Amino acid sequence: MKTKILVATLLAGLTSYSFAASNVTLYGQIDLGVVASKAKHKAATFEEKSGFVGMSRWGIKGSEDLGNGYSVGFTLEEGITADDGAVAAGSGAFTRESLLRVAGPFGQIAFGRMGALGFAQSTAILRGWAFGTSWGASAWDGSSSYGLHFGRLNNAVNYVTPSFGGLTIHAMYSNSIATDDSLNKWSNNDHYYGIGTKYTAHNVDASVIFEVRDNKHVITAVAPKQKAMYHVTVGGTFDFNVIKPGFIYQFATQDELYDQHAFGLSATAPLAGGSLKVGGKYIFRKYDGAYMTAHQAQNDKKANVWTLGVGYEYPLSKRTNLWSYAGYADGAKAWRDTSDVKFNGYQIGLGMLHKF
Structure with missing residues (x-):
């Protein structure tokens, strides 16, 4: 019996040493809730929803000194x-x-699949919006309809300088955004270029980001050869310790297709042992030339949307939060036939997020 105990102790010690030496961590989160939604002129829905405030995920990460x-x-x-x-x-x-x-000492360089600078992954630097790229209709959304961010990139490389008093410079390039980069020659791939700065010091957390998608391979019936798409995003928060207000603005344009302005004002504040989020954003898009999306009615050349959202998180423990949300979006008549409540309708949700 003593021999078995000794062997078990030695094995446990060796296992602990192995994980410590390689510094590998299994992590993730599960987000589940119930969400009621209703787009204007559409039937209401009630569903169990995964990833409403933060995508359910699991992962492995590690490092070696x-x-x-x-x-x-x-x-x-x-x-x-x-x-x-x-x-x-x-x-x-x-x-x-x-x-x-x-x-x-040179900074950090990363290779592989990762989020664009204006997204929400480990290489991203988006700042200024309390809801980030989650929380339903209040998300700084990256859908094809409005494209407030470029999402994830394949075949990418990201470089970050050392911090200069809280200021870092970020540069990113993707050789082929969504396809195998061996399928086409370089000039026929979609490329992403991004450069930005982030400042985090003295209660300020802010960023300025310039991004381009050159659309080299995109060919559609309405636009035989699309032009490059440009995003300029500026945002930041200031932590007053009691309340943390934020502001974000983005200008996006694609020649012969559209010009777009997006504004957001938001804040987070402690409330009843938890955290309250409030925010309103306004998106103004004007279509250019003959290009009209499938959901546009009567050749509308403007498609504006404003959204208001309120979210609340209450910690049950260090790793588990209860969350609730209510949001409303109102779009111009160009969105009257859409079933997407991010543009026209309301959402109410309640759920739990557990991290491991």
């Missing part, structure tokens, strides 16, 4: 829909993020 201030690390992350256990997006594993990074 190479000495002399250098290290190498990796992140492999996959999204799931917790209500049915399915993979959330894509057909393979680790479609949320899959990268290898090297850090040192």
